[in-house]
Amino acid sequence: MNADTSPLRPMAAGAKIIRYRGVIKRYGGFQALGGVDLDVHAGEVVCLIGPSGSGKSTLLRCTNGLEAIDGGDIEFEGAMLPRDERALRAVRTRMGMVFQSFELFPHLTALENVAEGPRTVLRNDLVEANRRATAMLAKVGLADKASSYPSALSGGQQQRVAIARALAMEPDVMLFDEPTSALDPETIGEVLSVMKKLADEGMTMVVVTHEMTFARRVGDWVAVFDTGRIVEQGPPTQIFDAPTTERTRDFLSHLGWTG
C-alpha cells in the first residue's frame, strides 16, 4: 500500500510541506542516510523513531540545511531546498528547530532569547519583538520567568523557552530533535504537554523521539528508522499495535514496549 494514499493517513489531503525523496547523506566512508522517502503534510505530526545512530537526527539537520545532503532531494513548500547560504537562511526562518541540549543563549534572559530571532533576523523593532516574545512565553507557560537567565531555569523550563524561541519566528513547521532526551523524568511531562498543545493547534511537526507514548498518542504518522533507512512507516496504530516488519518488532521489544 502506497504510504501517500493510505486511508489511515487522514492528513494526506493537506499540502505537502516537506518531501524527502531518496535522501542520501555520507560522512566520509560512513553512510548515515541511504535513500529516505518521506512526506510531511500540513498539520501532521510525523514522529521519527528508531535506534541511536539510525539517521533520524541527521535527516532533521538536513531538513534545514545544517547539513548538506549528498544525494536525493528535499522539497520544502513546493521548492527544492536551496544550497546557497543566503537563500537557506530565508528558508530557515520558516522552520523552527528545538535541540536536545536546548541551546538557549546564556547571556540573554528568557525574554531576550525568545525575542532574538524576531529582532535580529526578522528585523522587528524592540517593542514588536518583545510583544511577540511575551506572547510566546505565555503560550508555553513561562510568562513569569521572562527576566530569568537560563542558568536559573530547570531543564524543562529551558526547553520550553527554546520552543517559545522557535515559535516566535512563526514557522510553518517545527522540527524537534529528541527534545526530552536530556531532561529529568519530572520535567519531561511539561515539555510534552506544550508539544501536544502545539499539535492540537494544527502545527506541522517532525519529531525525533524516544517517547513512544507521545508518538502513539500525538503522532499522526510514524517512521521507523534503522541504519539510515526507513524500514516501516504508517499510522501509530499500525506501528505500535501491528507492526509489519521484523525490524520494527525488534526495536519495540528492545524498548520494552508492551503497548
Next chain:
Amino acid sequence: MSFDWSVVWQHRDALIAGTATTILLTVATMAIAVPCGIIVAILRLYGWAPMRALATAYVEFFRNLPLILVVFWAFYVPPILTGLGLSPLATGLAALALNVTAYNAETFRAGINSIRRGQVEAAMVLGMNRVQALRRVVVPQAVRRILPVLASTWVSLFKDTSLVSVIAVTELAYVSMQIRAQSFRVLEMLTAMAAIYWLLGYPQAKLVDWIQRRFAITE
C-alpha cells in the same frame, strides 16, 4: 644607512657563552623551583594553619610583584642586611627561583585540587589510606594537568632570564647589549639578540603546544 652584520659573527663566541648562561639559568632555576614548588604546595594544602598562611602569603606576594623589581631587591638589599655578597649570577638565580617557585606552587596546588573529591573517596572505599590514594590515584591524574602548565612556565622562565641582565649577569641579553654598546652596531646586535631568542624560544613554544595537545583532558 649601512648595516654591518659581520659584527654578529665576530662576537659569536661571546654570544654563544651568553646563550649558554641563559640556558643554564633556565635549567638551574627549574631544578630548584620544581621541588620547592611541590613543598610549598603541600604546605598550602596539608600543613597546619600557620604554615598554610605563610605559604599562601609567600605565593601571593611573589605572584604580585614584577620580577625585575625582585631582581634589583635581591641584588642590593641582602648584602646590606647580612653583609654577604653573592655573585650576580647567584643573585639572579635566587631571584628567579623565588619567583618561579611561587608560580609552580600555585600550579601544583591547582592541579591537585582539580581532581574531583569522588576520586579520593572511591580510592578510600577500596581500603586505601590517604597516602596511597594520593600516590596512586590523585598524583597520576594531577600530573596530566600540571605538565602543560609547567611547560608553559618553563618558556616564560626562559624569557625572564633576560631580566637578570639588569644586574650584569652575562646571559644573552646582557652580552648582546654590551656588544652593541662597544661596536655601535645597534640595529644589527639587537636584531641578532631577538633572532637568537626566537631560534631558541620558537621550538620551545611549539613543544609546549604539543604537550598541551597530548595531555589534553577529555572527560
Next chain:
Amino acid sequence: MDFDFAVITDHWRFLASGVGITLLLSVVSGLTSLVAGLVVALLRLYGPRPLRVAVVLYIDSMRAIPVLVVLVWSFFALPILTGLTMPPFVAALVGLTVHLAAYAAEIVRAGVESVRPGQTRAALALGMSRAQIVRRIILPQAIVRMLPAFGSLLSITIKDTAIASVIAVPELMRQSETLAGQSFQPIEVYTFAMLVYFFILFPVTRGVDIFYQRVAHLGRS
C-alpha cells in the same frame, strides 16, 4: 640597623609621578593590546589563509621573544629603521602593545572556540547570518569566558611596565632605581616600591576573580 623612611616622604612627589606613569602605561597599553589582539584573533579565526599563517607566525614569535628584547628593540633599533625617534613612553607603548597583543589574541581565540558549537547551530536554525551569529551570540559569551585570562594578562601588563625602566621610561621602577642610587638607601626605596606594586596588583587580580564569579553564568552554555 636602622631604616630611615624619610627618603620616601621627602621624595614622594618623585615617586608618585612614577606610580602615575606606571598606571598610565598599564591602562593605555592594556587597551591598545586588547584592541589589537581582538583584530589579530578575528583575522586568525576568519581571515584568508595567507593572513592566518602570518598571524600564527607573529603570535608564536611573541611567545619566544622576551618583553625586554621587544622593548629595547622598539626604542633603539626601530628608530634606525624608520627614521622616527620616539620618546621612551611611546616606544614602551609600541613594544608592550606588539608583545601583549599576541597573548590577547590567543585569549580571544580560546574564548571564541570554547563556545559550544550547538549555540551556532541554534542561531543558524533561527536564520541568522554568520556575521550576526559571531556578533550577537558567540562574542558575548566568549567575552565572559575570557575574563579570568584577561585579568591575568592585565596583571602581567602592569608587571611588564616595570621592564620599561630599562629604556628610561620614568615609571615607578625607574624612579625607584634613581632614588635608590642617589640616596644610597636601596632597602627603604625598593621595599617601598614592592609594597606599592603589591597593593596595585593584588586588588586587580582579586577584583577580576570576584567580578568573574558574578558573571560566569552568562558564559555557560
